Amino acid sequence: MIALLRRDLTLALRAGGGFGLGLAFFLIVTVLVPFGVGPQAATLSVIAPGILWIGALLACLLSLDRLLALDYEDGTLDLLATAPLPLEAALSIKALAHWLTTGLPLVLAAPVLGILLSLPGPGYLWLVVSLALGTPALSVIGTFGAALTVGIKRGGLLLSLLVLPLYVPTLIFGAEAARRGALGQDPSTSLLLLAGITLATIALMPFASAAVLRMGLR
Amino acid sequence: MSIWSYANPVKFLGLSAKVQPFLWGASAICVVGGLIWGFFGTPDDFRQGSTVKIIYLHVPAALMAINAWFMMLVTSLIWLIRRHHVSALAAKAAAPVGVVMTLIALVTGAIWGQPMWGTWWAWDPRLTSFLILFLFYLGYIALWEAVEDPDTAADLTSILCLVGSVFAVLSRYAVQFWNQGLHQGTSIPVATGGRSVADVFFYPLLMCMVGFGLLFLALVLYRTGTEIRLRRAAALRARAGRAA
Amino acid sequence: MMPDLGKYAGEVTSAYIASLVLLGVLVLWTLLRGRAARAELQDAEQENGKDG
Numbered sequence A: 001m002i003a004l005l006r007r008d009l010t011l012a013l014r015a016g017g018g019f020g021l022g023l024a025f026f027l028i029v030t031v032l033v034p035f036g037v038g039p040q041a042a043t044l045s046v047i048a049p050g051i052l053w054i055g056a057l058l059a060c061l062l063s064l065d066r067l068l069a070l071d072y073e074d075g076t077l078d079l080l081a082t083a084p085l086p087l088e089a090a091l092s093i094k095a096l097a098h099w100l101t102t103g104l105p106l107v108l109a110a111p112v113l114g115i116l117l118s119l120p121g122p123g124y125l126w127l128v129v130s131l132a133l134g135t136p137a138l139s140v141i142g143t144f145g146a147a148l149t150v151g152i153k154r155g156g157l158l159l160s161l162l163v164l165p166l167y168v169p170t171l172i173f174g175a176e177a178a179r180r181g182a183l184g185q186d187p188s189t190s191l192l193l194l195a196g197i198t199l200a201t202i203a204l205m206p207f208a209s210a211a212v213l214r215m216g217l218r
Numbered sequence B: 001m002s003i004w005s006y007a008n009p010v011k012f013l014g015l016s017a018k019v020q021p022f023l024w025g026a027s028a029i030c031v032v033g034g035l036i037w038g039f040f041g042t043p044d045d046f047r048q049g050s051t052v053k054i055i056y057l058h059v060p061a062a063l064m065a066i067n068a069w070f071m072m073l074v075t076s077l078i079w080l081i082r083r084h085h086v087s088a089l090a091a092k093a094a095a096p097v098g099v100v101m102t103l104i105a106l107v108t109g110a111i112w113g114q115p116m117w118g119t120w121w122a123w124d125p126r127l128t129s130f131l132i133l134f135l136f137y138l139g140y141i142a143l144w145e146a147v148e149d150p151d152t153a154a155d156l157t158s159i160l161c162l163v164g165s166v167f168a169v170l171s172r173y174a175v176q177f178w179n180q181g182l183h184q185g186t187s188i189p190v191a192t193g194g195r196s197v198a199d200v201f202f203y204p205l206l207m208c209m210v211g212f213g214l215l216f217l218a219l220v221l222y223r224t225g226t227e228i229r230l231r232r233a234a235a236l237r238a239r240a241g242r243a244a
Numbered sequence C: 001m002m003p004d005l006g007k008y009a010g011e012v013t014s015a016y017i018a019s020l021v022l023l024g025v026l027v028l029w030t031l032l033r034g035r036a037a038r039a040e041l042q043d044a045e046q047e048n049g050k051d052g
Helices: A002-013 A021-037 A041-062 A065-073 A076-082 A087-116 A123-148 A156-182 A188-217 B003-007 B009-041 B050-082 B085-117 B125-146 B150-182 B199-243 C006-048
Strands: none
Touching (some): A041 A087, A041 A123, A041 A156, A065 A076, A065 A123, A076 A087, A087 A123, A123 A156, A123 A188, A123 B150, A156 A188, A156 B125, A188 B150, B009 B050, B009 B085, B050 B085, B050 B199, B050 C006, B085 B125, B085 B150, B085 B199, B085 C006, B125 B150, B199 C006
């Protein structure tokens, strides 16, 4: 399992691995927002938590494509499916690698981007906490979507259509927590619900992902 | 003879052909009759004026939008467990009907809410949940179209339906939390079970709900027949292709 | 005959028209597709035989 993790991390961090693309996308989206809604700090500070959450979500989404596609093309996926390691575990490791190389950097970058959007002072902590709690769910749910579309040529758009509705609960609770935090209100309910969803998806989604992957590989 | 004998495509088509005329006829009577009764035969509401007449479209459509997905869930499970192709094809057949019902619910819901809210769309929790359901339907249909092998498509879409159902329920509560948390939302005063609606509205509404339900059945039976025929034709052509 | 829809006439009418159009399109498309499927199956059976 550790070997698989190390392999995925190495592949992602290597030159053609796409690491940093997610971060760059996050930055670009954040920069585009003021051009779209105007530069008034008052407006920006209200929408900042939501925008940053959406930006992180989209950045996660974009890197899902390569989660399984490359391994599918060179046959590694077939090997994984027949290996002694349970496919559920292998997919969990892949989701973990995805989070470490995509979600986690987004969590760390968010405060910096928050400055660009006039995020209110108290909001920084809660933005980071909510993203930290929520992005693992995004990786795990995204893995399910990737498994669903693994054999489909140019399935990227379909992947987005399938995964984005599944992201809605996480987005709602995560953004709500960030927003309440920014307003100085108590975000604990949202955070608890967010954490609940993340834990449940981490525990359960790998089974669905593995089932779907087996079907798709047949 | 158990119900499972209808998992046989030929038997299914036979039963479907016998039952459909009744379904189409009864649904036409109930839908047309119910709408005419409701539109012409009921008074305006004290608060909502004549817009209350939209209820005869909105509630039945919304009901069927949910029921269609639920039926897809059950037939998907039957496919996964018992591998009856008719079941998988029935789920595939039901999806477009569900999508249209959802769309009708959304459009009528938005129009109904317009006088109340002053905008053509408001993020009312119920409407928002239906919008999310609409997206789930689109994804389901898109996945059927995208996968080449019919059996794999049936498998993948079945799991999607299962997972989607869980997330749809989750989203329902999340959306309620999301809207309630921001302001005291006034949702459309729609009766869920019909009990909170006055009798004079309730009976035409009931007729429309029955009519929409019968229409759903008729459409799904007909469409499943279509899917069965298409599948059979493709199989025949494939076999000829291999023999050639 | 037509009830006085008052100030909401536009809303109610558009709701009804939109819904009936959507239902009509659905039923029409369903029937057309069904007819095409029957024809396709007939073709396939004639070309390739009904056995199996």
